[in-house]
Amino acid sequence: MVSVSNDGRGESQGLFETTDNVLLPVSVMRHAVAAGLEPDRLARESGLPSWTITGNEEYRVHSAQYLRTWEVVERGLDDANVAVRIAERYVVGQVGLYDYLFKTAPSLGAGLALCGPFVGAISTNFRFEPGPETEREVSFEVSMINGDGRGRDLAMQWALAAIFTRSRLVTEAPVNPVRVAFRQRAPRNHDGLVEVFGTNDIEFDAPVDRIAILKADLELPLSTADAQLAAILQRHAATQPVPPPRATTWLDHLAAVISSALDDDSATVDRVAARMFMSRRSLQRRLAENGTSWRTELDRVRRNRFEEAAAERPLTRLEQAGLLGYKDRRSARRAVQRWGN
Incomplete structure (x- = not known):
């Protein structure tokens, strides 16, 4: 796996330096290109080599470049709801191996259980971990090791929303969260988030980014389940980079x-x-x-x-x-x- 710097040359990871699979910024840029923005300019302003738009899954970019892509696209489209719009158009497979690990699982709960251990398939900057649970519901916390500002806000909106837009594509029933929490400040209007999540229970200025799901929904079977392919993919995913060790604070x-x-x-x-x-x-x-x-x-x-x-x-x-x-x-x-x- 190769990581690329602003000039496209291979670069090794240092302590707490994190990278993202190039498919993440590519999924953002392709939406912007379809909306009329010029691809080379998008890549240049995001600090990415122009060829990244091809989406070669073998390449990784520094996390700052991925977050910068969100800022560039939001400004270029003048759309504060750009993360929601991209999440609504989610296509299973757009983030490669990570999607296929999820879709081949037998149930929604089993698919979500794979998101944490194998998050390195798509990013060493994100963590997906179990949170508090009750008799009725279970929660998952999504955290980012490196990131700040508007790029982080948009990337986290997309990450949490994509959990559900992807799930709805492979389950036999609608899946909505019970509640959603964001660390970021409340926007002037969050109707787009309400629509994509299917709930009004959205908290801002929360201590963590978190989603809560009904335990009953975790039992939903996936129409794309494939036990043999799942075993092969999980063996491959185990070879991917892992996030840096968690610091206590x-x-x-x-x-x-x-x-x-x-x-x-x-x-x-x-x-x-x-x-x-x-x-x-x-x-x-x-x-x-x-x-x-x-x-x-x-x-x-x-x-x-x-x-x-x-x-x-x-x-x-x-x-x-x-x-x-x-x-x-x-x-x-x-x-x-x-x-x-």
Whole structure:
């Protein structure tokens, strides 16, 4: 599997850098092209090679490029409901292996159960996990490792809506959620979301992105079930990339990114924000929401690195400076002295 950067060259994944199968941005761009937008311009403004519109499933793009595609298409079409419209036109197979894993399952519940373990077939940026359940219903939580802003909002609208538009194509009864929750702010008008989900129970500014489904609906058989093909596809899907290990909190995620940046001398707020697919302003806002600051978190990571390394053996001043990402030994010495007080 190859990932591509803005210039189309192969690029390896780093810590917490995530990629999406090229079929995801392609499904967005094809809708825009059908509506009259020019494909080369779409690809260029999204930071994608022009040939990605062909939708070769062997290629992956950085998650920031996929989210950027949503922003470019929404602006180009001047349509705040673009995610809903694309979800309504869902065709089983448009995201390749991930769709076929779902459609060959024996029931809706079995298909949804595959979405989490094999999400790597389509993205290392998304997680699909079981949430709270009651005697009557079960919920699933969809989360995104990297992403912020309008691109994230639209991608999540599409991801949650596509669960149901796809399900309705392969079940023998209509499938609607009991309720839907979005982390994003409420839009001025969300009639389009009500229509695509088939429920008025849509919450915004929620702590997580979540859908709830009746347990009875999980028993619905899929008209496309194929046990033999399912076994073959699942063996293949097991070879696909997997999402990075889950951090306990967002601050843990940030700490891991900062630590990695210290290793290659790029631990500045702008570069770390870019690694997390966020703007500097968004990163600082999230820090403030967590009651901390960039300087505080950078110092915390440096101190943890020093204490772990020093517990194994004494470090020279030069080694301290290198470990902590300082240009000179005096800065490292002052930091170590401060931590010791």
